[in-house]
Each structure stands twice: as structure tokens, then as C-alpha cells.
Amino acid sequence: MGEHTVRSFDEELQHVDQLIRDMGDLSGAMVAGAIRALLTSDQALAQNVVADDTIMDAKQRDLDNSAITLIAKRQPMAQDLRAVVGAIRMAGDLERIGDLAKNIAKRVGAVGQSPTPRNLSHSIDAMAQLVLGQVRGVVDLYVARQAEGLKDLRADDQKIDIQYTAVFRELLTYMMEDPRNITACTHLLFCAKNLERIGDHVTNIAENAYFVVTGTQLPLNRPKVDETTTTVPA
């Protein structure tokens, strides 16, 4: 839609909401693509994910501009203002998820040149599936305005953190076992960390979506299991 189109207030709100859905769908596709590219060493797919990030950035700029213009021009009251501000924040997190998926995709080449131990692929895949489920889930729950579901989904981030700690420790042992694993494992370490951070952005989105839907904040202190910053395996 061109910027000179005259839109009603509701149409403007719907435009912002549609952009969030688009960005949500794209972030799910990018995460799924990056994981598949990583686990199957698919360079062409990895390139697609990298290219998708440009679309994501353009969508965010569109949303940001639409939302700010809407606030300045329409002076929306409480609930609508909450929805628009919430959309700006959710868009920020969705854009970051796209960025992290792109970063995983960019590492496909470096990882692919070393044989990855089979068990390790399994652990990373398990973590990736948890993350992908969260990314897709949070967008669906926001679209369906399911407050309770968003609350439960936020709590599930803990599972990702636990799986990340397991992958982190496993990668360290592979590196210690054989120096030839170090380069690939280092890149996989960053991929796993990126997946864990995608989980954190999903948490932010769940919190903002909950606020948009209910008008109240979820309690701040989600139990955060972040063990790897202090992990020193024997």
C-alpha cells in the first residue's frame, strides 16, 4: 500500500497488525530455514535465509513509520496506544530473531567443512525444534489474542535454557576430545547461543503481546536459567 493512500484509523491499526503477522511468519520461516541449512549443510537454503533478512528489515521500517505516524496523527487513547506501542516493541524483537537466524545461516559454510558428530546434531536439532515451536507459537497466540497461552509459553523458555546448557557442555567435551572439532564446534556454539537468544526474544514478545491483549504486565521476574556463563566442566 502506498504511503499516500488515505486510510481510516481502523485500517491503519490493521496495517500495523498485518505487518506484525507478516514479520512473525517470516521469522518462523527464517529460523526453520537456518536450522535445516545448518543440519543438512544446505548452502543455497542458507543464502535464502540471509536474503530474507532484507525483507524483514523493510517490514520493520514500514511498521515503525506507520506506528509513529499513527500515534502522532491520531493521538490514540489507552487501548489503541497500547496496541501500537506493543507492535513497535514486538517488531523490534521479531527483527532481532531474523538477524539471529541470518547469523546461523552465515555459519553453515564454516560448520559444513567439518564432520559434525551425529549425537551433537541430535542435541542441536532438539534445541532448535523447541525454539521453532516457541517462535511459531508466540505469533499464533498473539494473533488469537490468547493471554493465558502467552503466559504458559513464556514459562516454556526454561526448557530452551536447559537444552542450551546441555548443548554447551556437549560441545566443550567434543572440543576437548579432538582439536580438529574445535573450529566447527565453535561455530555451533554461536549457533546454539543464537537459538537461546531467539528464545529470549520470544519471551519479550510474549510479555508485550500479553500486555497488548490484557492491559496488565506479566510479573517481571521470570525464573531465568542461564547456567553456561558460569559453566566450568571438570
Place this chain on the structure above:
Amino acid sequence: MGEHTVRSFDEELQHVDQLIRDMGDLSGAMVAGAIRALLTSDQALAQNVVADDTIMDAKQRDLDNSAITLIAKRQPMAQDLRAVVGAIRMAGDLERIGDLAKNIAKRVGAVGQSPTPRNLSHSIDAMAQLVLGQVRGVVDLYVARQAEGLKDLRADDQKIDIQYTAVFRELLTYMMEDPRNITACTHLLFCAKNLERIGDHVTNIAENAYFVVTGTQLPLNRPKVDETTTTVPA
């Protein structure tokens, strides 16, 4: 200042600008503290940095709320709207810098338990000083409204990227040399990556600050040297 205080439009703009300065000063202090704590294994200092992040988050929430209220209530025109929207974006990047400094600080314990090779400390310190200079520089240039300086500063991010690539390769070789280095080097790898990402956030801030000051965008395609995602040392 309490939220019920009646403020003039200019006072509201100044409040937002003051919060950006506060967050800028705090981010510089947090980055400096995290680096010093890491290189001297100072656990108490590391704890201070972690605690500072709560203050940073509170400042960002204050800024966000002030800025959104200001836009909704005052319907600012072009230049003022640009300043307020720019402030929201800069605050987002400053908050992320604080987060990354906190993450470095949280790794101090895990790194400190292994002896870090002396040359490596030197490389990381060199990278850290570049990053710290950029963080402090971007805030000073924004406060002084120095558009040309912001442009130059953005270009300097390349130096950080080059130094990061050097640190990354060096860390890999230490890990390959002796498996006992792997755990500490892994944490240092994340610390170096965090420093590189702080540089990226400084770049974003420079771009937003330039836009606030001049009303025009810096050209989009900054040359980005990100070699480590494809680095596979022989």
C-alpha cells in the same frame, strides 16, 4: 521527577534528552567495568556491572514511557518528532549495550578459574579499548550534535571488526594447542563477540543520532567486515 509533575513541552523534550545522556554515561561505565573485571578477575566489580543493568532497564522504561506520552499528547512536528523517535531507538541500543556488558561481567568467574595467556589478554584489551572509545564517543558526539563526527565514528566500527577477527583466530589456536584452555577460551570468545556486538549497537546509535541532528539518513551500506562466520583456520 514524579509522573504527575506538570512539565512544559521543552521540559519534556529535555527530560528525554537527559535520559539518553544518563543511559550513555551508564553504558560507558558498564563496558569499562566489565572489561576491567574480566582482565583483572575482579568479581566484586563484575557484580556491580550486573547490578547496574537494573538501573539501565529502569531508565529505558522511563524514557520509553516519557517519549510515547510526549508523542501522543503533544503531536510534535517534524524535527521534534524525529528527536523523540530517535531517542526511543537510541535508548534501545544503549540498553542492549548494558545487557552485553552484563553478560561479559557474568563470565568473569568462569574465565578467572583458568590462567589466560598473556598475549591474549593484550589482544582482548586492545579490542575492548576500541569499543569503549566508540561507546563514549558516540554519546559525546550526540550531546554536542556533531554530525560529521558521527559519520566518521560509524566508519571506525571496521577497526573493531578487524580486531575481533584477530582475537577469534587467536582464541581458536589457543584451544587447539591445549585442551585445558578450551573452557576459558570459549567464554572469552563470547566476551569478544559481545564486544563486537556492542560496536554494532554504537553504529546504530551513530546512525540514529545523525538522523536526529541532520534530518537525513547516512547511506545504508556501511562496509561490514564480518569474516569470522566463515573463518576456518588451517
